[in-house]
Amino acid sequence: MRKHILLIGIITAFIASAGFFVFYPLPESPAAEVENARIKISEARRHNADTYSDSLFREAQSLYDSAMNTWRKENGRFLYSRNFDSVSFFANLAAQKAVEALSDSRTNTLSLSAETEQKISEVKETSEALARRFSHYPLAPGMRKNISRGEILITEARHAMEKGLVAEAYKKISEAGHLILPAYEYADSNLRNWFRSYHQWKEWADSTINISRNNGDYSIIVDKYSRKVIVYLNGEVQFTCRAELGKNWVGDKRMKGDNATPEGLYRVVRKYESDSTRYYKALLLNYPNEEDSALFEYSVRKGMLPRSASIGGLIEIHGNGGKGSDWTAGCIAVTNREMDTLFSIAGIGTPVTIVGSTKELRSVMIR
Amino acid sequence: MKTKIFMGMAAVAFAAILAGCGKTPQTEIDATNAAIEAAKAAEADIYLPAEFAALQDKMNAVNTAVEEQKGKLLKKFTTVKEDLAAVTAEANQVAANVVAKKDEVKAQAQTLMNDIKAVVEENAKLLPKLPRGKEGAAVIEQIKADLGTVDTAVAEAQGLFDKGAFMDAYNKIKAASEKANALNTEIKEVLTKARIRF
Numbered sequence: 001m002r003k004h005i006l007l008i009g010i011i012t013a014f015i016a017s018a019g020f021f022v023f024y025p026l027p028e029s030p031a032a033e034v035e036n037a038r039i040k041i042s043e044a045r046r047h048n049a050d051t052y053s054d055s056l057f058r059e060a061q062s063l064y065d066s067a068m069n070t071w072r073k074e075n076g077r078f079l080y081s082r083n084f085d086s087v088s089f090f091a092n093l094a095a096q097k098a099v100e101a102l103s104d105s106r107t108n109t110l111s112l113s114a115e116t117e118q119k120i121s122e123v124k125e126t127s128e129a130l131a132r133r134f135s136h137y138p139l140a141p142g143m144r145k146n147i148s149r150g151e152i153l154i155t156e157a158r159h160a161m162e163k164g165l166v167a168e169a170y171k172k173i174s175e176a177g178h179l180i181l182p183a184y185e186y187a188d189s190n191l192r193n194w195f196r197s198y199h200q201w202k203e204w205a206d207s208t209i210n211i212s213r214n215n216g217d218y219s220i221i222v223d224k225y226s227r228k229v230i231v232y233l234n235g236e237v238q239f240t241c242r243a244e245l246g247k248n249w250v251g252d253k254r255m256k257g258d259n260a261t262p263e264g265l266y267r268v269v270r271k272y273e274s275d276s277t278r279y280y281k282a283l284l285l286n287y288p289n290e291e292d293s294a295l296f297e298y299s300v301r302k303g304m305l306p307r308s309a310s311i312g313g314l315i316e317i318h319g320n321g322g323k324g325s326d327w328t329a330g331c332i333a334v335t336n337r338e339m340d341t342l343f344s345i346a347g348i349g350t351p352v353t354i355v356g357s358t359k360e361l362r363s364v365m366i367r
Numbered sequence: 368m369k370t371k372i373f374m375g376m377a378a379v380a381f382a383a384i385l386a387g388c389g390k391t392p393q394t395e396i397d398a399t400n401a402a403i404e405a406a407k408a409a410e411a412d413i414y415l416p417a418e419f420a421a422l423q424d425k426m427n428a429v430n431t432a433v434e435e436q437k438g439k440l441l442k443k444f445t446t447v448k449e450d451l452a453a454v455t456a457e458a459n460q461v462a463a464n465v466v467a468k469k470d471e472v473k474a475q476a477q478t479l480m481n482d483i484k485a486v487v488e489e490n491a492k493l494l495p496k497l498p499r500g501k502e503g504a505a506v507i508e509q510i511k512a513d514l515g516t517v518d519t520a521v522a523e524a525q526g527l528f529d530k531g532a533f534m535d536a537y538n539k540i541k542a543a544s545e546k547a548n549a550l551n552t553e554i555k556e557v558l559t560k561a562r563i564r565f
Binding site: 026029034041046068072074082084131135139141145147148152159325 | 420428430431434435438509511513515516517541543545546
């Protein structure tokens, strides 16, 4: 009898349990929400949100991970005591963030793409302007290296854009900009500063031409920027030839050894035949003139030049030119043939005016 | 005796209900994760980023399916196991494809590097022949600087190549190659204009 009661009890308990398991509602699975979040994140990643909306995407990813971890944790608990509210919460938030990341990424990609394209075009333009305007400008070797490195980076940026790697292209073109723009700005501002003396140069040049006109004699103007030696007779151009200058030809000469060609009103003070100079023939100028000496002394006094500095001298128009480079220590070199002409034209006292440019900055910049 | 057998059966059935019908395929999950990690170690994320991302996404989908089954009274992992097997096979395929892709990029980088070295050598030979006229020393200085930069880029690319970073080496050498070729053209044009034989 007892056995029967026990058996009936067990069967009843079993049926009750089975009934409980079958009919008692299980906690609702968060699978749909998690799956939705996964799809949204996947879609966002496909559109490069991990690159172009990094923080929102990472947030979405982290929320998704939280959803999965919580889900795993809840699944470790007894079937009927599981609670998936947090899982759904995290998953829904993850999906929302992924959608935001996708939209943000699309906007960012478009704007970054436009910005990068513009930057590429700007930097490329600057690089071309540098080559056009300052190809013969004395720039430090380091700066030339930067320009060159920048040009390669422009190409790398262009390649990255072609592959759709906008962020990488942006990085490359920014780097290129940091190398090329300062070089251009340096050269440009250097040139502009130098051309502040233009009015002075023009006065000198005009007065030199007037002297030629009034005296019916020869006068020589050396235009450093266009590298020309221009000979005037009776105020008219008689002869021009190409000049080669000091290595550091931009700006006035300040001291001995600066490899700069001086600017000012000079005269021929001595003529050297071939046997008296190693530069074929030479016309020695009266550098330093009074103004040069005064400026030099002032510069030393004010500490702008070292006390040990010397003003230098022996500035000549001489032969052995035609090398095509600015190679002298400050003199003006021409070919031997041209030197013959100049030598025959110039006498002691012939005015030689050296100016930065005979043309205004705007006309030399339009190139 | 009958009673005991019946009780035993009832207990087993009860336990079976409690435990569910399937067991989490942890071994398969681990194997799939290992296959994905192997693909990543082979740099699938660098050489085949889209395929690798798809792989990760598929694994996420499987993880969701696993947890979904775990939450059920009657668990069934048959589909999950099939999916895991498919993802493992795909991961193995991606890993194999990476090797092929790497070889392809490596060969491309190597070809470009050989080509550029020849151009660099030719440029170095042509440089002294440039007329020192017209354009002036500054232009020659810029060409020298350009050649120096190309040399540096080639050395950097070689370094990356030697380290096995073939994609980075390829990207670097491609831009340097364009520059080297442009310089070559520029030098040759100047020489041709100046009627200098080269």
